Amino acid sequence: MDKSISLLSLLFFFLFFLSASSSSCPIDLSYVETFPWDTSLCREPLHKDCCQTLLSLFGMGMAQHLKDTSNFQLPDATSSSSCLSDLQTRLSALSVSPSLVPFCFKNSTQFVVNPLGCAGISTTQDWTEKAGQTTPLDESCKGDLTGLARCSSCVDAGMKVNSQLKGLDPNGTKCFYYTVLYAAGIVNELGPKDLRTATCILGLPLIGSATSKPSNQISKKGLLRIVFGCLGAVVGVILAVVFIILYRRWDRKRRQNAHHEEFVSSFRATVLPNSGAKWFRLSELENATNGFSQRNMIGQGSYGIVYKGTLSDNTVVAVKQVLDLESKGDEEFRNEVEIISKIRHRNLLSLRGCCVTSDHVKGRRRYLVYDFMSNSSLSDHLSNTWSSTNQTKKNHLTWPQRKNIILDVAKGLAYLHYGVKPAIYHRDIKATNILLDSEMKAKVADFGLAKQNKEGQSHLTTRVAGTHGYLAPEYALYGQLTEKSDVYSFGIVILEVMTGKKALDTSNESNPSVILITDWAWTVLKSGNVEEVFEESIRRNGPKGVMERFVRVGILCAHVMVAFRPTIAEALRMLEGDIDIPKLPDRPLPLSHESFRSSFGLSSTSGSSTRSSAI
Numbered sequence: 001m002d003k004s005i006s007l008l009s010l011l012f013f014f015l016f017f018l019s020a021s022s023s024s025c026p027i028d029l030s031y032v033e034t035f036p037w038d039t040s041l042c043r044e045p046l047h048k049d050c051c052q053t054l055l056s057l058f059g060m061g062m063a064q065h066l067k068d069t070s071n072f073q074l075p076d077a078t079s080s081s082s083c084l085s086d087l088q089t090r091l092s093a094l095s096v097s098p099s100l101v102p103f104c105f106k107n108s109t110q111f112v113v114n115p116l117g118c119a120g121i122s123t124t125q126d127w128t129e130k131a132g133q134t135t136p137l138d139e140s141c142k143g144d145l146t147g148l149a150r151c152s153s154c155v156d157a158g159m160k161v162n163s164q165l166k167g168l169d170p171n172g173t174k175c176f177y178y179t180v181l182y183a184a185g186i187v188n189e190l191g192p193k194d195l196r197t198a199t200c201i202l203g204l205p206l207i208g209s210a211t212s213k214p215s216n217q218i219s220k221k222g223l224l225r226i227v228f229g230c231l232g233a234v235v236g237v238i239l240a241v242v243f244i245i246l247y248r249r250w251d252r253k254r255r256q257n258a259h260h261e262e263f264v265s266s267f268r269a270t271v272l273p274n275s276g277a278k279w280f281r282l283s284e285l286e287n288a289t290n291g292f293s294q295r296n297m298i299g300q301g302s303y304g305i306v307y308k309g310t311l312s313d314n315t316v317v318a319v320k321q322v323l324d325l326e327s328k329g330d331e332e333f334r335n336e337v338e339i340i341s342k343i344r345h346r347n348l349l350s351l352r353g354c355c356v357t358s359d360h361v362k363g364r365r366r367y368l369v370y371d372f373m374s375n376s377s378l379s380d381h382l383s384n385t386w387s388s389t390n391q392t393k394k395n396h397l398t399w400p401q402r403k404n405i406i407l408d409v410a411k412g413l414a415y416l417h418y419g420v421k422p423a424i425y426h427r428d429i430k431a432t433n434i435l436l437d438s439e440m441k442a443k444v445a446d447f448g449l450a451k452q453n454k455e456g457q458s459h460l461t462t463r464v465a466g467t468h469g470y471l472a473p474e475y476a477l478y479g480q481l482t483e484k485s486d487v488y489s490f491g492i493v494i495l496e497v498m499t500g501k502k503a504l505d506t507s508n509e510s511n512p513s514v515i516l517i518t519d520w521a522w523t524v525l526k527s528g529n530v531e532e533v534f535e536e537s538i539r540r541n542g543p544k545g546v547m548e549r550f551v552r553v554g555i556l557c558a559h560v561m562v563a564f565r566p567t568i569a570e571a572l573r574m575l576e577g578d579i580d581i582p583k584l585p586d587r588p589l590p591l592s593h594e595s596f597r598s599s600f601g602l603s604s605t606s607g608s609s610t611r612s613s614a615i
Contacts, residue, residue, distance in 0.1 A: 024078060024079055024082040025079055025082040025083040025085075025086050026065060026069070026074065026075070026079055026083075027061040027062070027064070027065050027074075027083050027086075028061070028064075029061055029083065029086050029087055029090055030090075031060065031061070031193055032057060032087065032090040032091065032094070033090050033093055033094060035057075035060070035193065035198070036195075036206050036207045037053070037057055037198075037204055037205065037206060037207070038053070038205040038206055038207050039094050039095075039096055041053045041205060042054065042091075042096045042097075042100055043095070043096060043097075049205070050100060050104070051100075051103070051104035052203070053204065053205060054087075054100060054101070054104050054105075055104065055105075056198075056202045056203050056204040057087075057204060058083075058087060058105075058111075059177070059180060059181060059184070059192075059202050060184070060192045060193060060198060060202055060204065061083070062111065062181055062185075063180075063181045063184040063185030063192035063202070064185060064191070064192050064193065065185075066124070066181050066182065066185040066186065067185040067186060067191065067192070070123050070124040070125070071113070071122065071123055072121060072122060072123065072124075072127075072174075072178050072181060072182075073111055073112055073113040073114065073117070073122065074111050074112055074113065075112075075113060075294070076112060076113070076292075077108065077109050077112050077305075077321075077323055079112075080108055080109060080110075080111045080112050081108050083111070084101050084102075084105055084108060087101055088101045089245070092245070108323075109323055113294065114174075114300055116171075116172075116300065117172060117173060117174035117175075117178070118165055118169055118172035118173070118174045118175040118178050119165055119168040119169035119172055119175070120169075121165075121178060124182070124186060127178070127182060130165065130168060131161060131164060131165060135157070135160075135161050135164075136156075136157035136160045136161060137154070137157050137158065137161055137179070137182065137183045137187045138187055139157065140153040140154045140156070140157035141154040141157060141158070141183040141187045141188055141201060142187060142188055142189060143188070143189065143190065144190070144196055145188070145196050145197060145199075145200040145201065146196050150200075151199075151200040154183065154200060154201060155200075157183075158176075158179050158180065158183060158201075161179050162175050162176045162179045165178070165179070180201060180202065183201045184197055184198075184201040184202055188201065277337065277341055277351050277352065277353045277354055278352065278353030278354075278369075279353065279354070279355070280353045280354065280355040280367070280369060281355065282355055282357045282365070282367075284311065284312070284355075285309065285319050285355055285367055285369070287312070288309030288310055288311050288312075288317065288319065289307040289308070289309040289319055292305075292307055292319075292321070293307075296308050296309065298318070298376075304320045304321050304322045304323050304368075304448075305320070305321045305323065306318055306319070306320045306321075307319045307320075307321070308372060309369075309372075316372040316374075317352060317369050317370065317371060317372050318369070318370045318371070318372045318373070319367055319368075319369050320367065320368045320369075320370070321365065321366070321367055322366040322367070322368065336368075336447060336448055336450070337351065337354055337368070339424060339447055339450045339452060340368075340447050340450075342420055342424070343415070343416065343420060343424070343447075345411075345412060345415040345419065346441070346443075347408045347409065347411045347412030347415070347441070347442060347443055347444060348412045348415065348416070348443060348444050348445075349370055349371065349373070349435060349443040349444065349445035349446075350370070350371070351368060351369070351370060352369045352370055352371060353369040354366070354367060354368050354369060355367040355369070370445070371437075373435035373436055373437050373443065373445075374436075374437060374438045375435075375436035375437060375438065375440060376435070376436065377431065377432050377433070377434060377435055377436070378405060378431040378432075378434040378435075378436060378442065378493075378497070379430075379431035379432040379434075381397050381436065382397070382431060382496060382497065382500055396535070396537035396538075397497075397537075397538075398538070398541075399538045399541060399542035399543075399547070401440050402497050402498065402538065403546070403550070404440070404441070404442070405434070405436070405440070405442040405497060406493075406494055406497055406550060406575065407572070407575060407576070408441060408442035408443070409429070409434055409442055409444060409490060409493060410490065410568060410571060410572040410575060411572065412442075412443065412444040413426065413429070413444065413486055413487075413490060413568045414568045414569055414572055416444075416486070417483045417486070417567070417568050417569075418569060422452050422453045423452070423453045423483060424447075424450055424451070424452050424453070425450065425451050425452075425453060425481055425482070425483060425485060425486055426444065426447065426449070426450050426486050426489075427449040427450060427451060427465055427466050427481065427485070427486070428446060428448070428449045428465070428466050428467060428470070428489075429444070429470060429486055429489035429490055429493060430467050430469075430470045430489065430492075430493065430503070431493060431496055431497075433445050433446040434493070449465045449466060451481060462479050462481055463479060464476055464479055466489075468504070469492065469502075469503035469504040469516070470488075470489040470492050470493075470503055471485075471488075471489070472484065472485040472487075472488035472489070472562070473488075473560050474562055475488075482562070483567060483568065484562050484565045484567070486568065487557050487565050487566065487567065487568050487571060488557060488558050488559075488565065490557055490568065490571070491518070491553075491554045491555065491556070491557025491558030491559075491565075491571075492517060492518065492554075492558050493554075494550060494551070494553060494554030494557065494558075495517045495518060495521050495551065495554040495555070495558065496517065498533065498534060498535065498547065498550055498551050498554065499517065499520075499521060499533055499534065499535055499551075500535030500536070500537075501517050501520070502517065503516070503517050504516060504517070505517065505520065518554075518555055518558040518559075518587070519587065521533050521551060521554070521555055522555055522584075522587050525551065525552070525555065525584075530544070530548050530551075531544065533548075533551050534547055534551075546577075549574070549575070549577070549581060550575060552581050552584060553566075553571055553574045553575050553581060555584060556571075556574075556581065556582070556584060557571050559585065559587065560587065561585070564585050
């Protein structure tokens with residue numbers, strides 16, 4: 001008996017050690033091992049509903065987190081990674097493969113605070129401001145949700161609230177998830193860990209007999225005899241598993257640290273001396289950004305979070321933390337720094353410095369430091385858009401400002417294509433990647449997807465990466481990348497600046513087809529109503545002839561046929577009036593045309609503006 005108790009104490013010690021190692025996760029995931037959810041859905045062979053089950057299981061903790069903190073998401077990428085790691089450990093204890101976590105949650109930052117996720121909602125206070133003091137959830141999702149009628153009523157209420165939020169933010173990707181968390185964590189007083197709440201609101205499948213009482217009750221003494229009879233063997237197995245887990249963690253950390261040290265040494269010896277970039281210490285960047293506080297966050301995307309910072313010499317900078325290191329890897333980070341370091345041009349955002357670090361708690365971290373652009377991105381200044389930094393509507397750009405911005409972008413691209421050998425193809429030219437300084441001078445930014453051509457090659461064949469609506473057809477369909485792929489994207493940007501419209505228009509409810517801005521501009525221009533193409537604020541004040549020339553160059557650059565597109569050098573000369581614009585060739589029918597849909601058996605779908613993964 002004493003020996004068993006000693007072994008049990010040792011077991012508790014190791015279990016406590018394991019739980020302490022994931023203390024940075026603000027969610028208590030211990031329920032994963034005790035709640036009667038149906039683990040058979042996530043055992044081999046993999047069931048089709050496993051990923052949804054794990055999302056519901058993790059959602060239980062997120063709903064409790066919302067109830068405790070009033071925050072819909074986790075504070076940062078570190079806490080998110082820690083929670084997912086904790087989830088892996090607890091699934092292992094249930095004989096569920098921990099590899100399911102990275103398989104089902106490919107983006108480890110999907111649970112991190114992101115005001116762009118749904119109408120700017122991050123807290124319950126934001127929810128009240130957007131959804132109202134009371135919603136259909138408050139009437140239908142309270143109390144015991146047992147029974148089809150009660151549960152269906154709650155689900156219907158959730159759909160109504162989700163539609164309301166999607167009306168406020170059509171591009172929001174997390175509105176339904178927020179609705180579920182709010183119903184389970186705030187509205188239902190029983191809480192998300194109640195069996196009835198979990199099955200109805202969170203949709204978590206339970207073990208078939210979990211809610212029924214056993215017919216034959218085992219006596220307490222008999223239960224104790226069974227427990228102590230098996231305890232010796234169980235403790236031995238568990239201790240072996242614990243030691244294996246600890247060894248694997250130690251060995252993985254050892255190999256990661258060795259790789260990191262090797263990478264840092266090589267990076268500092270070969271890349272930095274040739275780049276002119278400064279090597280920043282992590283403490284410098286933490287001081288500059290107030291510990292990477294959310295208040296200093298000025299942007300967030302698929303590949304990183306951008307913070308505003310002030311260095312010790314009072315220089316204001318933008319600090320980008322590169323995320324998704326598991327898929328990009330150190331070599332691609334090195335490649336990005338090398339490409340950015342080769343460019344020096346007034347219309348390209350150059351690299352000021354970088355930071356590479358790693359530790360046992362927060363893991364590998366990579367940072368890029370740029371000059372701060374006080375007027376944000378071009379996207380924030382176009383018509384009908386809101387500033388991402390201060391939630392105030394921007395003033396309309398004047399015609400001279402629009403003209404200079406377009407010329408600045410053209411000059412920056414011309415340098416990439418002709419001023420650097422071999423040429424660099426940006427691959428992601430769009431309004432959000434064009435930044436404006438205090439004098440409204442434009443600089444092309446974000447070279448995370450840039451590719452360098454090889455000498456003598458006419459094109460590169462590569463996996464597609466970029467943003468839908470800006471991708472050249474031959475690149476999107478066949479992966480053929482040339483200098484004219486950037487020209488196509490540049491043409492779309494010209495038309496966005498001149499018209500104030502988005503690259504892809506899905507706002508017409510009567511016609512659900514996606515309308516490409518080039519097709520629309522070409523149709524209006526061909527009808528002879530040239531002035532209708534111009535954004536309203538410049539329609540009366542700008543020189544009509546020059547503005548029409550810019551629109552024509554934009555249509556020509558964004559032509560679907562590569563042969564009809566000019567080079568960026570030719571486009572720049574056309575914009576400046578040095579050479580004539582050739583007669584605009586006819587455009588093929590738009591891909592949204594009914595003849596295409598009927599030919600291929602397709603239905604009308606809305607366009608997507610998500611960025612593909614980097615190569």
